[in-house]
Amino acid sequence: MTAIGTATLLPEAFDVTRIRGDFPILSQIVHGKRLVFLDSAASAQKPRPVIDAERFLYETTYANVHRGVYGLSQRATETFEAAREKVRRLLNARDAREVVFVRGATEAINLVAQSYGRRFLSAGDEVLITQLEHHANIVPWQMLREEKGVKLRVAPVDDAGELDLDAFESLISHRTKLIAMAHVANALGTVMPVENMIRLAKARNIPVLVDGCQLVPHQAVDVQALDCDFYVFSGHKLYGPTGIGVLYGKAALLEAMPPWQGGGDMIRSVTFERTEYNELPWKFEAGTPDIAGAIALGAAIDYVHGIGYDAIAAHETALLRYAEHELAKIKPLRIIGHPRRRSGVISFLLDNAHPHDIGTILDQEGICVRAGHHCAQPTMERFGIAATVRASFGIYNDRDDVDALVAGLRTVQEVFGQ
Amino acid sequence: MSDVMRDLYQEVILDHGKRPRNFGALESASRHADGHNPLCGDKLTIFLVIENDRIADVRFTGAGCAISMASASLMTEAIKGKTEAEVRSMFEKFHVGLTGKDDAAATVALADLDKLAVFGGVREYPVRVKCATLAWHTLVAALDHAEQPVKTE
Numbered sequence: 001m002t003a004i005g006t007a008t009l010l011p012e013a014f015d016v017t018r019i020r021g022d023f024p025i026l027s028q029i030v031h032g033k034r035l036v037f038l039d040s041a042a043s044a045q046k047p048r049p050v051i052d053a054e055r056f057l058y059e060t061t062y063a064n065v066h067r068g069v070y071g072l073s074q075r076a077t078e079t080f081e082a083a084r085e086k087v088r089r090l091l092n093a094r095d096a097r098e099v100v101f102v103r104g105a106t107e108a109i110n111l112v113a114q115s116y117g118r119r120f121l122s123a124g125d126e127v128l129i130t131q132l133e134h135h136a137n138i139v140p141w142q143m144l145r146e147e148k149g150v151k152l153r154v155a156p157v158d159d160a161g162e163l164d165l166d167a168f169e170s171l172i173s174h175r176t177k178l179i180a181m182a183h184v185a186n187a188l189g190t191v192m193p194v195e196n197m198i199r200l201a202k203a204r205n206i207p208v209l210v211d212g213c214q215l216v217p218h219q220a221v222d223v224q225a226l227d228c229d230f231y232v233f234s235g236h237k238l239y240g241p242t243g244i245g246v247l248y249g250k251a252a253l254l255e256a257m258p259p260w261q262g263g264g265d266m267i268r269s270v271t272f273e274r275t276e277y278n279e280l281p282w283k284f285e286a287g288t289p290d291i292a293g294a295i296a297l298g299a300a301i302d303y304v305h306g307i308g309y310d311a312i313a314a315h316e317t318a319l320l321r322y323a324e325h326e327l328a329k330i331k332p333l334r335i336i337g338h339p340r341r342r343s344g345v346i347s348f349l350l351d352n353a354h355p356h357d358i359g360t361i362l363d364q365e366g367i368c369v370r371a372g373h374h375c376a377q378p379t380m381e382r383f384g385i386a387a388t389v390r391a392s393f394g395i396y397n398d399r400d401d402v403d404a405l406v407a408g409l410r411t412v413q414e415v416f417g418q
Numbered sequence: 419m420s421d422v423m424r425d426l427y428q429e430v431i432l433d434h435g436k437r438p439r440n441f442g443a444l445e446s447a448s449r450h451a452d453g454h455n456p457l458c459g460d461k462l463t464i465f466l467v468i469e470n471d472r473i474a475d476v477r478f479t480g481a482g483c484a485i486s487m488a489s490a491s492l493m494t495e496a497i498k499g500k501t502e503a504e505v506r507s508m509f510e511k512f513h514v515g516l517t518g519k520d521d522a523a524a525t526v527a528l529a530d531l532d533k534l535a536v537f538g539g540v541r542e543y544p545v546r547v548k549c550a551t552l553a554w555h556t557l558v559a560a561l562d563h564a565e566q567p568v569k570t571e
Contacts, residue, residue, distance in 0.1 A: 352436070353484070354482065354483035354484060355458070355483075356483040356546070357427075357483045357484045357485070360426070360543060361423060361427075364420050364423050371458070372457060372459070373458075380459070386458070386459025386460070386461075386482075387458055387459045415423070415427050415432065416432065416484070417436070
């Protein structure tokens with residue numbers, strides 16, 4: 001074996017059966033039924049190459065990175081930095097220096113709020129977000145509001161779950177100092193018009209942060225083409241391990257930002273009088289990083305690239321369409337949000353049955369869905385509801401999963417009446 | 419549907435979940451409290467009229483899953499006419515019945531609660547226990563004159 005997690009799949013016809021075979025967890029039986037996993041938007045399952053990458057690292061190549069003079073540490077460092085290069089290619093960033101490893105998208109947004117926000121925003125400045133954000137793209141800005149007196153502006157969405165682009169534009173003012181939005185809304189699956197939003201922001205020289213958590217597992221992204229200033233995602237939603245995520249930032253911005261945590265690895269030299277910080281990206285990576293997590297994320301990226309985003313998008317788009325079509329046959333079922341472009345997620349309600357009761361009954365049928373507010377309470381509030389059932393799809397889902405969901409919902413109807 | 423499910427969603431629970439009894443605000447309430455389960459968004463308000471240390475009347479408003487609605491509904495029926503001490507003792511038994519580690523003790527506790535024993539099935543669903551106990555936590559808060567909304571988190 002020469003490299004960790006090298007993709008073994010060739011980009012050819014999408015074979016969902018073979019892909020399912022790559023995910024050991026999917027072969028298990030739950031309550032006597034085949035496991036139907038429809039909660040990948042919360043966290044995706046892991047394919048064998050990702051699991052093997054961590055094991056292989058610990059069994060053959062592990063040592064701390066950026067430190068040892070010995071060969072093992074050098075190999076670990078090379079493998080770790082090779083994972084960074086894989087992320088660079090995934091996002092088409094200009095330079096691997098622009099890729100900072102963090103714990104997840106939540107930490108990435110907090111980093112930007114605490115470093116960029118604290119340094120460059122002051123009382124009265126505005127941060128503009130949308131009504132469909134995950135709590136992780138709301139609360140860090142509220143904390144900055146508490147600390148610095150910045151204002152939080154929220155662009156509304158319509159009944160279909162689409163951003164009102166005119167309202168968004170009208171909310172941009174001369175005080176707007178940062179715009180932050182999801183690439184795909186996690187509760188409804190709306191693909192946001194980020195290209196247009198970024199164009200409007202760029203015309204006014206306003207930096208933009210895009211939360212790509214729900215897009216990266218489904219579609220290729222090109223941060224240079226987007227021209228966003230920050231792009232964040234979590235590894236665990238991209239079939240990688242938990243505890244690792246990415247902050248992409250344009251080099252010039254990252255250079256201008258102060259470090260947000262201090263410690264080892266992020267310094268060049270330390271005396272009691274003065275510390276010189278390390279260069280990018282390590283300036284933002286204080287302490288021993290999640291070495292195995294980053295390397296396994298690299299393996300996940302290889303795995304996804306091995307299948308190919310075109311094939312993934314084709315499979316998932318067809319599956320989403322099939323799911324929407326089949327769910328529509330259940331008459332008292334109401335899908336929340338009808339965006340023109342949907343990705344990965346269908347959120348819905350059934351008359352007579354509460355999402356939590358639906359979730360419990362579906363679980364008995366071996367079906368995992370999310371029931372609740374999906375860490376997006378303002379989205380729920382916008383639609384006047386407390387919770388939804390959310391079915392979310394990944395590369396390993398197939399029509400049988402959709403059929404099982406529909407059959408499970410029929411069981412719910414039997415219990416609760418139509 | 420599996421037997422395990424039938425055990426959880428018994429007819430009584432489905433009936434009370436769908437058509438909760440004692441539902442609505444109580445203008446004459448001497449005490450009331452709000453309960454909230456942030457995880458699932460369930461919200462309840464319990465209204466109490468207490469006369470001579472007894473629950474003279476009780477009603478509730480709110481929205482939530484079948485388990486939480488049925489629990490609130492059956493609770494209001496069960497506590498009417500009871501003294502405050504009796505109600506607190508019932509809550510204790512309900513709690514032991516749903517969450518106690520000892521299965522035998524749980525069965526004994528539930529057996530004392532007549533109709534409320536239908537919630538025994540919830541024992542098998544630890545994440546749903548909060549749904550069943552929200553009404554009771556809120557009731558105790560009303561008895562305690564709690565000002566803050568109760569959260570079953």
